[in-house]
Amino acid sequence: MNDDEKDDLARLLSEHIRRQNPDCQWVHLYPESHSRNQAYVENVKAIQEIVISAGYKCTVGSPELADFDDLHGLSGPLVLNKTESIDDVLLVDGKQPDMILLNNDLSGGILPGISEMNVTPNPSMGWHLRRKSEHFEALEYYTNQMASLLDIDPWHLMADWFVSEDKCLDEDSCRIRLASEIDAFIGKIQSKYEALGINRKPVVFLKNDRGTYGLGILVLSEGKELLSLSNRKMKKLMYSKSGSKVENFLIQEGVPTAMRFNEHTVEPVVYLVDGQAASWFYRMNKKKSDQDNLNSPSSVFANRTDVDEILTARARNWHELVAELSMLAMGRELQLRSQNPLDGSELS
Template structure:
């Protein structure tokens, strides 16, 4: 199940919410059966867009930061989920080492690490933070806003184990998305649990593979619910071998944008939607909102200036972009403080533990909000009625709406489990 929180949107979202609420027992059974067969990622966050006529995930992060944006009221849920996750993997676990991103001076990010330390401490583990950054050569204490602090220690590698001085963990929690590839120090750790696995990092992971898995899962989920899977699934087209400095590549990309927009127009016509379709071009690997642009007409690509091309050509850690996905743009009808917003749902193991709104006062309803200038507003618990109300009319109950967000986020989580199984280098392959 999911926590029941206040959401910003109060209008109805057509029949989809009603169908999900009426099907709650079937939905929960469906998830239960999926998790009997598949292992959920250790943790994840899912960016969701609510267009009013459809509700879909647009990104799934398997190394989520932003834990500091969850309210104190949500911590018991996260602690409980952490206990369940650790118990499943290593019941006798005593020591946990967190490996953060290398940009170790970002206080917003380090506040998220401090929150993770707090969660796993309360789950009954000794927790230390070990940096693999070459810049961290000695134990460094970084003071954070609100009185928190993070102690970064250089990692120490023995033959098949990783730790920090005088601390030998049985479990290592990666909060580093390995955009530049896994460093050797993290490889061949045969005696410790490494979570998430190395192949969850962006050196292996591809958005096209994730959304292909999501499309398959959404079809089965939609069939079970008796709905058109498009209502929860953003259409997409992968484009390989893109060079943003070559006109021929830009033409190839424009063709894919045209084809995607044509499919969306047909769907809009089918449902009587009067909005103008748009597409989002994204680097196939990568994070931090880099390598993303909104395209409303394929002709816009021909006019891309040098700055825009360069911005799309390189992502985090200087990694060049060769492959992209053209994803159906999903509008957001959410508003917080008059600014455009989108919900981000946080999960640990198979449990939804909370979320927040990403808001951006300078962006439109058809633009990427994961950009400089974004701010975060925690979702607050709904007081009074704490459970979804299946009999309530659509849009009448905030807990109902967040239940729906949690359902779509968990469908993305199932897709991520399929994706990780497909890319596991140690998985047995049967003919």
């Protein structure tokens, strides 16, 4: 992030906090427990810096990190504050903060000590309840409206997708059924390609409908590839951070990237605050094709200013539009979940 982006992020965060809690003076940042991941720690340090720049006191810590005084980031240590849950209230250095800012995906459920506190984002958007397919359903609602306003095919704003439910992939019969579904889906995409004069074979991304880690993402060009998976790839596909059994899979059309820079395949990543795109960086991977998952150990990251402006400028408005539509979709997810608090799986 450059200084201008930091200023924009701080301004948007301040507006968000004031709207949530006008009297807030102290924000406590509740992180994941990745004590050895220096890149993650650096990310938390950056968030803390932005909160402080927005004009708030900002502490960091969790009961799970109680044994650590600090964590080591790429640029130095992140000081942790003593954080404990007493009678379902989170206390930091013995006092209660005005607001909890979650940097934790809640895969394992609601965190102790936050249920009765002012928390943002809303804990009901955690991955203990949420599904990727819920987001796609909500996103379609806004994508169709925007496509109508722009007089374009919604397909230009959102990839096709479907959910395959109750697939216990440790059984051959389940794999065979899923492979058949994938072939039918790829055939549908191929027909779309041919109608638009796109001369290439489509791929799909297969992923767990829950969770955020991205370990279990497979890129497939035909269903039979699923039938010959190695044990290692099968374990990754079935991995769930929370330890819950993976049964539902999201199958998503792979969208080739047209962006290349210095022999790297490139895709944009955007940070949004309070629903607005505010900061950008680019994931680049020299070992992956334009149809691959670029999120791998061979990826590198570049600031917006490090990448050719001609490359980024022509597509940035479209990327910003898609990102902000996703923020609207998250709001719709939350709205629909509040109407069905005991069942977050049906948002249509």
